[in-house]
Amino acid sequence: xxxxxxxGTRDLLPIGMALFRHIESIFxxxxxxxxxxxVRTPTLEYLHLFTSAGTLTPEMLxxxxxxxxxxxxxxxxxxxxxxxxxxxxxxYGESLCEGALAKFFYIENLFAFEGTGQEPRERWExxxxxxxxxxxxxxxxxxxxxxxxxxxxxxxxxxxxxxxxGLIRELLRxxxxxxxxxxxxxxxxxxxxxxxxxxxxxxxxxxxxxxxxGKSEGYLDKLRAIFPTLSATFDDLANVTQLLDxxxxxxxxxxxxxxGFEYYTGIIFQFYCKGSKLGSGGRYDELIPLVGDCPxxxxxxxxxxxxxxxAMGPVNVxxxxxxxxxxxxxxxxxxxxxxxxxxxxxxxxxxxxxxxxPRSQEEAEYSWIIAGGKDFSVIDKYSGVEYKGLSVADVLxxxxxxx
Amino acid sequence: MKLKLALPKGWLQHCTSDLLTxxxxxxNDYHEKSxxxxxxxxxxxxxxxxxxxxxxxxxxxxxGNYDLGICGLDWVNELLSKYPSDAVLKIRNLGYxxxxxxxAASKFSNVxxxxxxxxxxxxxxxxxxxxxxxxxxxxxxxxxxxxxPVLGAAEVYLPENxxxxxxxxxxxxxxxERGLVPLEVIGITDAFLIANRDSMEKLDLxxxxxxLQRAEIAMTSLTxxxxxxxxxxxxxxxxxxVRLALxxxxxxxxTISFLERAGIKMNGYRQxxxxxxxxIGIDGVAxxxxxxxxxxxxxxxxxxxxxxxxxxxxxxxxxxxxxxxVEQLLDLGSGKIRVLAVVHNDVPxxxxxxxxxxxxxxxxxKIRVASEYINIADKYARDNHLAPYRIVPTWGAxxxxxxxxxxxxxxxxxxxxxxxxxxxxxxxxxxESTPCVIGNKNTIASKDKIAQxxxxxxxxx
Numbered sequence: 013x014x015x016x017x018x019x020g021t022r023d024l025l026p027i028g029m030a031l032f033r034h035i036e037s038i039f040x041x042x043x044x045x046x047x048x049x050x051v052r053t054p055t056l057e058y059l060h061l062f063t064s065a066g067t068l069t070p071e072m073l074x075x076x077x078x079x080x081x082x083x084x085x086x087x088x089x090x091x092x093x094x095x096x097x098x099x100x101x102x103x104y105g106e107s108l109c110e111g112a113l114a115k116f117f118y119i120e121n122l123f124a125f126e127g128t129g130q131e132p133r134e135r136w137e138x139x140x141x142x143x144x145x146x147x148x149x150x151x152x153x154x155x156x157x158x159x160x161x162x163x164x165x166x167x168x169x170x171x172x173x174x175x176x177x178g179l180i181r182e183l184l185r186x187x188x189x190x191x192x193x194x195x196x197x198x199x200x201x202x203x204x205x206x207x208x209x210x211x212x213x214x215x216x217x218x219x220x221x222x223x224x225x226g227k228s229e230g231y232l233d234k235l236r237a238i239f240p241t242l243s244a245t246f247d248d249l250a251n252v253t254q255l256l257d258x259x260x261x262x263x264x265x266x267x268x269x270x271x272g273f274e275y276y277t278g279i280i281f282q283f284y285c286k287g288s289k290l291g292s293g294g295r296y297d298e299l300i301p302l303v304g305d306c307p308x309x310x311x312x313x314x315x316x317x318x319x320x321x322x323a324m325g326p327v328n329v330x331x332x333x334x335x336x337x338x339x340x341x342x343x344x345x346x347x348x349x350x351x352x353x354x355x356x357x358x359x360x361x362x363x364x365x366x367x368x369x370p371r372s373q374e375e376a377e378y379s380w381i382i383a384g385g386k387d388f389s390v391i392d393k394y395s396g397v398e399y400k401g402l403s404v405a406d407v408l409x410x411x412x413x414x415x
Numbered sequence: 416m417k418l419k420l421a422l423p424k425g426w427l428q429h430c431t432s433d434l435l436t437x438x439x440x441x442x443n444d445y446h447e448k449s450x451x452x453x454x455x456x457x458x459x460x461x462x463x464x465x466x467x468x469x470x471x472x473x474x475x476x477x478x479g480n481y482d483l484g485i486c487g488l489d490w491v492n493e494l495l496s497k498y499p500s501d502a503v504l505k506i507r508n509l510g511y512x513x514x515x516x517x518x519a520a521s522k523f524s525n526v527x528x529x530x531x532x533x534x535x536x537x538x539x540x541x542x543x544x545x546x547x548x549x550x551x552x553x554x555x556x557x558x559x560x561x562x563x564p565v566l567g568a569a570e571v572y573l574p575e576n577x578x579x580x581x582x583x584x585x586x587x588x589x590x591x592e593r594g595l596v597p598l599e600v601i602g603i604t605d606a607f608l609i610a611n612r613d614s615m616e617k618l619d620l621x622x623x624x625x626x627l628q629r630a631e632i633a634m635t636s637l638t639x640x641x642x643x644x645x646x647x648x649x650x651x652x653x654x655x656x657v658r659l660a661l662x663x664x665x666x667x668x669x670t671i672s673f674l675e676r677a678g679i680k681m682n683g684y685r686q687x688x689x690x691x692x693x694x695i696g697i698d699g700v701a702x703x704x705x706x707x708x709x710x711x712x713x714x715x716x717x718x719x720x721x722x723x724x725x726x727x728x729x730x731x732x733x734x735x736x737x738x739x740x741v742e743q744l745l746d747l748g749s750g751k752i753r754v755l756a757v758v759h760n761d762v763p764x765x766x767x768x769x770x771x772x773x774x775x776x777x778x779x780x781k782i783r784v785a786s787e788y789i790n791i792a793d794k795y796a797r798d799n800h801l802a803p804y805r806i807v808p809t810w811g812a813x814x815x816x817x818x819x820x821x822x823x824x825x826x827x828x829x830x831x832x833x834x835x836x837x838x839x840x841x842x843x844x845x846x847e848s849t850p851c852v853i854g855n856k857n858t859i860a861s862k863d864k865i866a867q868x869x870x871x872x873x874x875x876x
């Protein structure tokens with residue numbers, strides 16, 4: 013009987029896993045070179061880490077995998093980590109709350125129920141968090157770092173969408189619900205008609221900015237005119253865009269982005285490629301005080317590994333450069349086996365992938381096939397010439413000569 | 416192919432039966448005194464009707480076992496709030512069983528939702544609707560909360576052991592009579608005709624659905640069963656007071672006999688009496704009457720020092736929470752029951768070994784294990800490698816599940832006569848269970864009085 017995998021999960025076969033590790037290694041390498049250090053948080057967290065106002069919305073909490081642990085008779089639930097940033101905020105407050113600057117990165121899996129079958133229920137994220145009073149230059153650094161990672165992964169045509177939590181909160185406050193606001197921003201005519209009857213002023217504002225994106229100071233001036241009370245918000249946006257201009261980053265101001273996460277307090281940014289969201293991030297100055305009891309501002313981003321894998325496609329897989337060797341003992345005798353094991357150890361130490369006995373692939377697919385035990389014969393994969401009576405040292409020399 | 420209709424037993428049964436009679440279904444043996452779970456319609460021989468506990472009906476429709484069903488909307492929403500599914504369609508309000516699901520506080524406390532949020536402490540919610548409670552707590556943005564699920568008598572826990580109860584009641588007046596103050600309404604309990612979406616799309620249900628949709632209905636309220644009036648509180652329980660939980664339901668008569676043998680004269684603890692805080696006549700002991708199934712969890716949470724329950728419910732709790740501090744302190748001996756593994760007589764197995772062999776041979780590819788003892792059943796299936804298995808939780812009328820809706824039943828019995836009447840046979844005995852006194856091993860030494868109460872109780876052995 014075949015037992016299928018759980019709904020909403022995915023297996024990674026060797027080629028997929030190679031792609032995953034490639035993304036992971038590019039991300040790790042970039043983060044380390046920017047001075048970030050790796051951390052890991054537990055897969056299980058208490059539900060109440062995520063329930064405070066200012067963390068996750070009730071809609072998102074309605075999709076978390078929560079359950080009573082084996083000692084959960086108190087009724088307090090635990091969850092499979094639904095978000096990467098909030099546990100980092102807890103970690104900082106619990107272990108490192110000294111007000112010091114901290115640059116963390118993580119590669120973790122997150123879990124949320126998804127009923128449509130369009131998205132996985134377990135997804136992987138590569139995240140970076142910049143904790144401490146870095147100001148807007150920190151936000152710009154994170155955007156540039158994320159773009160560098162995507163560039164190294166050969167993901168082209170990445171669009172950076174910028175928004176600001178101050179603007180979204182103002183719109184939410186006036187609209188009354190995130191769902192309605194999303195409908196309005198999506199251009200739902202019925203929602204707009206409904207809003208016109210309830211709040212004509214907001215409807216007028218939204219009709220002016222709905223579906224419009226921009227990147228110029230002129231666009232910001234237009235927004236300033238529509239929302240005169242949000243000058244600090246637009247100053248933030250102007251300053252960050254200035255820093256991005258200096259570094260040559262391309263971006264769009266896109267007010268609709270950033271809905272759904274309550275913990276953002278400042279700049280919000282998202283990375284898109286051909287309509288697919290590859291990552292997002294933003295400033296969350298109130299989160300560490302809330303869950304870590306530690307008055308520290310912060311910002312961060314996460315790249316969505318599953319979406320990046322889809323965006324890269326198979327052409328981007330970097331194959332292994334390691335040469336594969338198959339050793340075929342000529343008999344089952346102890347001496348022959350011992351000789352083959354010794355050769356295998358020497359070859360592995362020299363960086364070859366060596367198999368003995370059960371093969372993982374067809375013989376023709378190996379770089380080298382070596383037969384023997386006491387001495388060895390090697391067929392030159394290029395010339396087809398067979399060299400016989402070789403010692404271990406001879407074999408190594410022969411392989412290295414053409415490596 | 417027969418159309419399958421799931422019908423409620425219990426408090427909605429009388430009105431449902433009236434409705435079906437009015438529209439000419441002529442169901443035999445569908446009344447409150449009937450022991451049959453499979454009423455037959457002379458008018459519609461192609462109708463297969465089965466009687467379930469109300470809580471099970473929405474689940475049975477959601478998993479596609481039944482095409483149509485009648486149950487309270489509260490249980491439909493309880494299911495869908497945790498497991499959103501478009502498999503269950505709400506067809507029609509049938510007008511009876513009217514009422515609301517209230518978020519309520521004790522009239523002896525000054526609890527408000529805003530006050531609970533402002534204080535920021537853990538909000539304790541007791542309810543028969545744990546999924547609706549969790550959704551409510553998340554919507555309210557309670558920073559920290561605990562939902563303590565109970566099988567009944569949620570009002571009894573307020574105000575000492577919980578801040579809020581989420582509870583069904585006919586009206587606010589009835590709620591006040593139970594000693595509760597309504598804070599919010601989060602749903603209705605009206606009887607609803609529901610349907611499985613697939614059945615609606617693929618089958619012609621008109622022969623049954625049509626008359627039900629056309630039936631004239633009148634909006635009527637019913638008196639909800641198992642009402643308890645909270646007429647007093649423990650107040651501020653004096654330090655050292657022993658908090659004792661006594662069972663209601665079937666275990667009550669055994670407990671009354673036992674307490675009498677121990678020389679304890681209870682006041683207000685007779686079967687049928689709605690008093691949930693009877694007098695025990697021992698200084699320094701406060702009593703509440705709750706469901707025996709709920710006791711281990713309550714003792715584990717230090718809401719009670721001692722409780723009289725069944726060893727079956729203690730083990731069900733310990734199988735779910737192996738490090739729970741609850742332990743058996745006294746075995747009361749009398750009132751022994753057995754927890755049994757049961758199959759339908761038509762199933763050609765006579766033992767657990769036969770069942771395993773049948774599974775191994777591929778004749779039974781998957782096994783559905785129905786039980787009120789969810790954790791005992793789960794452990795039994797796991798320990799005996801009955802893979803792949805699925806636990807089907809039930810809330811009563813469990814015998815009705817075999818053979819159509821489950822393959823194996825884990826059920827208790829005193830004599831086995833009810834099982835035999837339902838054409839079931841026993842293939843294994845999991846345990847014998849007797850009433851027992853349980854306590855919390857982490858706190859038992861904290862009160863001298865506990866040992867004194869245990870000494871008094873020992874006189875009844």
